[in-house]
Amino acid sequence: MTVCADIHAQFKLSYGDFALDVDLQLPSQGVTALFGPSGSGKSTLLRCIAGLERAGGKLSVKGEIWQDEKIFIPTHQRPIGYVFQEANLFPHLSVKANLNYGFKRQPYRHDGFSLDEIIDLLGIAHLLNRKPDRLSGGEKQRVAIARALAVNPRLLLMDEPLAALDLARKREILPFLEKLHEALEMPVIYVTHAPNEVARLADHLVVLNQGKLQSAGPLNETFSQVDLPQQASDAGSAIIEARIAAIQPEWHLALARFAGGEIWIRDLSFSPGQKVRFQVMARDVSLALSADHRSSIANVLQAVVDQISDGDHPGIAIVRLKIGENFILSRLTQRSLHTLGVTEGDPVWAQIKSAAIVE
Template identity: 50%
Template sequence: MGTSGIQARFACHFGAFTLDVDLNLPGSGLTALFGHSGCGKTTLLRCMAGLQTADGVMCVNRDEWQGERVNRPVHQRPLAYVFQETSLFPHLSVKRNLMYGYKRIPKNERKISFDQATEWLGLSHLLERMPVKLSGGERQRVAIARALLTSPKLLLMDEPLSALDQNSKQEIMPYLEALRDNLAIPMLYVSHSTAEVARLADYIVMMDKGRVVAEGPLQQIMASTDQPFGFEEDAGVILDATISERDDQWHLCRADFAGGHLWLRAVEGLKIGQGIRLQVLARDISLARSQQTDQSIQNLLPAKVDEIASDVSPGTSMVRLLAGQTPFLSRLTTRAVHTLAIEPGQTVWMQVKSVALVN
């Protein structure tokens, strides 16, 4: 197959459940498979891995794993699969767990070094420990590093944080971000957590009842007025931004994005030039026809009205706006839209009441 990226097409029945997907996914970065429990996320992942017998097509960056003339068994597919449970060898130290797969890969085929894996997952100080002495988050980091050391062409992760408590989830998140930013291979990440998806995903596939109901870059999907399930109440946009200034007097920092800038509360550790990810919820943006300076909201941005749609609740509307080329959403009462005579094409002022650092 001639195109890069991941091609995955499966149309098959598993008892009463039907999986019917046709996907062309990015060949790098983190793609989230998102949806309610039972929607088919794990079934799709298992079909991709060859763990589930299914007719279809599977190709990763021009390497055909499954099609009309080929159907490689799972052990011949160059992938790594990280499950909810870590399944570390309890009688082996962290280092020996990591070396288990690494030493079985010929030296000339190793794409990820031992030092890289331990650095990305923060394991250097844990190498001599036994699994029983590790926290849940540490065990999962070891499992991920062990998977990477097989030098896979695809990393599959099936709800890797679901067995962890909230503190452990927060501990492991920066390491997953480091993998997303450093790995040259695609990652497919199954989750039903909107918070995990908002923080980690570059691309998102929304599933329901075995079918894809929406897919695309995270920012594009979340900025749609037709909000997919799971994001209705927390409808809003995700922004990639860069810290450009700190105001120590007022404990604020300025984050620049393509289309303007926003001020947010200074958080310890944020540095000038640092890239961050922000979330701005639709309910936290009000609109004005002219710039209002005699009020408490400090983040005021000019924007063009792009689209107006009926919202999930009666009497409310979702307004899509563009600050430059960056989309935002504003949830207003339909009465307010009518009273202000807001229409597509108009320039208005966004009053952003709250900005959240995604962490």
């Protein structure tokens, strides 16, 4: 996959024991997730892009210089929308007044979504006359996102917008973020340390560690790298994007086809041709030297061993498998790996439990 790198961000910043030193080429479409543990520099990098941190370096967006040795466009003049961890709504204004405050005061031309379209997209029409103290945490964040979009920015920045929400509120707002993902043409840079948010929302992944770039690239290729911290654990996983090829209503199953293979999954009211995305847990992928279609495992795919790494315990190995243009991971014991006798480049059969694949 070729990245259309229309955003170039190069920053150096240090304070105390922390130093940020990155040079990134980011795509001009889709959602780029800045991912990494707490303290890795994700929010600092986002603030540098917004101009909230005065770091040394360069920033250009679609050929327009926002910062270099001679130029520094201040935050209020950058055509961005910014969503913080906290909604930061004006408590004395209604939802509608909060939205209008930003909509009327920004110099950018509103040639994208209308305010009514934004309200409909985020499902907040019934909240317009309420004040923030009458909103749930998820509702407040939806209003905050709508306010950020109301200025019709050329770049949307989101700094862990779900971090302050409990699990129920996160589940409430994630479908709206997925709708945004499908609807927005502008680039979105999304800070998170939650793998499930990356899996559901991101197209491109940037992994930071201690202020430096660890890895960057398309989601499936980058998220499945075995040297990412979470991949060595029991939570290791990979992402597959596919389209529904067939439905078996009598078994409540759907066939999802992707570059390299096809997988039977639970039918969640899918339609033929529908685009879907799945997270495949490494612990639910076993390996075999030959295809055995007599087992209860419905999905058996030809693969090639791409990389082998140690897990989070001396007895565990993590194997990255290439299936067509996609990658998945398998978590197995070192003993099983030794018994199979496979090394990098060897063909194998990956056995994937359909129940382990989630939308």
